[in-house]
Amino acid sequence: MYLNFVNFWGSLIESRGIFFEAAQMTLALTAISILIAIFIGLMFAFMKISKIKPLEWLANIYIYVVRGTPLIVQIFVFYYGLTEIWMISGFWSVALGLAFHNGAYIAEIFRGSIQSIGKGQTEAGRSLGMSNILTMRRIILPQAFRRALPPLGNQFIIGLKDSSLAAFIGVSEIFAVATTQGSNTFDYMTWLLVSAVWYLILVFLLTLAVSAIEKKMAVSD
Amino acid sequence: MSEQMIQVNKLNKYFGDLHVLKDIDFHVEESEVVVLIGASGSGKSTMLRCLNFLEMKNSGELYIKGEQIDPKKDNLNQVRQQVGMVFQHFNLFPHKTVLGNVIEAPLQVKKVSKAQAKKEGKELLEKVGLGDKADDYPARLSGGQKQRVAIARALAMKPEIMLFDEPTSALDPELVGEVLQTMKDLAKEGMTMVVVTHEMGFAREVADRVVYMHDGKIVETGAPKDIFENPKEERTQAFLSSIL
Ligand SMILES: Nc1ncnc2c1ncn2[C@@H]1O[C@H](COP(=O)(O)OP(=O)(O)OP(=O)(O)O)[C@@H](O)[C@H]1O
Ligand SMILES: [Mg+2]
Numbered sequence: 001m002y003l004n005f006v007n008f009w010g011s012l013i014e015s016r017g018i019f020f021e022a023a024q025m026t027l028a029l030t031a032i033s034i035l036i037a038i039f040i041g042l043m044f045a046f047m048k049i050s051k052i053k054p055l056e057w058l059a060n061i062y063i064y065v066v067r068g069t070p071l072i073v074q075i076f077v078f079y080y081g082l083t084e085i086w087m088i089s090g091f092w093s094v095a096l097g098l099a100f101h102n103g104a105y106i107a108e109i110f111r112g113s114i115q116s117i118g119k120g121q122t123e124a125g126r127s128l129g130m131s132n133i134l135t136m137r138r139i140i141l142p143q144a145f146r147r148a149l150p151p152l153g154n155q156f157i158i159g160l161k162d163s164s165l166a167a168f169i170g171v172s173e174i175f176a177v178a179t180t181q182g183s184n185t186f187d188y189m190t191w192l193l194v195s196a197v198w199y200l201i202l203v204f205l206l207t208l209a210v211s212a213i214e215k216k217m218a219v220s221d
Numbered sequence: 222m223s224e225q226m227i228q229v230n231k232l233n234k235y236f237g238d239l240h241v242l243k244d245i246d247f248h249v250e251e252s253e254v255v256v257l258i259g260a261s262g263s264g265k266s267t268m269l270r271c272l273n274f275l276e277m278k279n280s281g282e283l284y285i286k287g288e289q290i291d292p293k294k295d296n297l298n299q300v301r302q303q304v305g306m307v308f309q310h311f312n313l314f315p316h317k318t319v320l321g322n323v324i325e326a327p328l329q330v331k332k333v334s335k336a337q338a339k340k341e342g343k344e345l346l347e348k349v350g351l352g353d354k355a356d357d358y359p360a361r362l363s364g365g366q367k368q369r370v371a372i373a374r375a376l377a378m379k380p381e382i383m384l385f386d387e388p389t390s391a392l393d394p395e396l397v398g399e400v401l402q403t404m405k406d407l408a409k410e411g412m413t414m415v416v417v418t419h420e421m422g423f424a425r426e427v428a429d430r431v432v433y434m435h436d437g438k439i440v441e442t443g444a445p446k447d448i449f450e451n452p453k454e455e456r457t458q459a460f461l462s463s464i465l
Contacts, residue, residue, distance in 0.1 A: 120312040128375070
């Protein structure tokens with residue numbers, strides 16, 4: 001046990017170079033997929049509250065499919081589908097797969113937060129002569145974003161951790177590097193724990209970033 | 222058509238099967254202060270909200286400053302700029318400062334320059350006695366202060382008509398006076414106002430006309446003195462004795 005413990009710390013420190021690179025890959029994957037997911041989420045949230053039936057149905061089907069199928073299946077469908085049709089890289093197919101997946105959850109987060117803003121706010125905007133779109137953009141969305149932030153932060157963390165599935169597509173992110181190290185040294189446990197530490201660090205940083213934004217947006221309380 | 226600020230002919234409004242406004246005929250002259258009274262559910266709010274198209278009438282005619290408004294054809298955003306509204310629950314924008322609330326619509330809708338909007342916004346805040354609160358957020362204000370900001374915000378669009386839907390009903394009793402005073406000042410300046418309120422003192426003192434509504438109909442209209450001292454209709458008498 002003692003030896004293993006020493007081994008763990010040694011490995012963690014010695015391997016910091018390759019894992020730092022892998023962490024950058026994880027971050028890139030997470031950042032790109034989350035950014036696209038926010039865009040998708042907003043779009044489908046608007047579709048759901050649009051009161052235009054076909055758009056509502058489309059959004060519901062999308063969310064139903066994402067919720068009802070495993071993420072790993074979605075990622076492989078994107079991988080085989082996209083790399084063959086568009087010849088895009090494994091990295092981008094996973095990024096889009098993750099975006100597709102997180103987009104559904106983020107759509108629900110946005111829908112909920114937009115609908116949680118009282119109708120008095122819309123009425124106040126409209127009564128001042130603001131158009132529907134202007135009221136949405138200037139009055140409702142800023143408040144809704146603020147309310148969405150805690151659950152969004154949660155979803156970002158899930159997205160970050162889920163990006164480990166990219167290992168199965170051959171993207172050299174943290175988990176992939178850990179399993180490679182494990183099979184090279186036959187010491188899987190050490191390297192899995194090393195990867196866990198890296199994920200914890202990234203999640204910690206992400207949490208800090210989200211709460212910094214939350215604080216900044218809370219000035220009006 | 223005479224030059225009324227507001228003219229309503231045979232207006233009907235339904236919520237589903239519920240007939241809420243029944244053949245309403247109603248008008249407001251320039252600089253007139255009309256107070257709407259009536260029991261809960263009689264349709265006062267709905268009436269007011271039809272006047273700035275927060276609710277859409279089902280039938281009837283609605284003229285603002287002599288022009289018939291057709292919600293399908295006319296730009297309601299432009300109509301609403303002339304008709305300010307103050308709500309029972311203030312509905313201030315919590316993510317904006319007091320001044321931010323006041324200048325939002327002039328900036329975004331009228332495209333007034335920021336400097337100009339701020340200058341006028343501050344003047345309005347001075348006028349409602351809140352010049353020192355410009356940079357505070359609404360969460361830090363008392364109810365009475367919030368409502369005065371809401372009045373300043375509506376005035377910032379330079380409306381010609383102001384609608385008030387129970388502006389003091391959500392306030393602690395000691396805060397009612399400051400809001401009523403602001404409204405009195407506004408009336409004195411000649412603002413055309415339609416006010417739904419249970420403040421009979423205000424109605425007596427400020428109203429040119431009191432309109433009593435019951436069950437979606439206007440039952441009686443008259444000078445405050447006549448309505449309060451000699452109501453002709455039995456229903457008006459019953460209502461007044463129930464609240465006074
Ligand atoms: N959005 C709505 N949907 C369905 N029914 C409504 C709606 N708004 C109002 N009503 C109904 O219309 C009737 C008139 O309501 P309104 O709010 O105009 O009354 P009011 O005179 O303002 O009452 P109060 O003094 O309680 O504010 C009531 O029966 C009310 O339940
Ligand atoms: Mg009402």
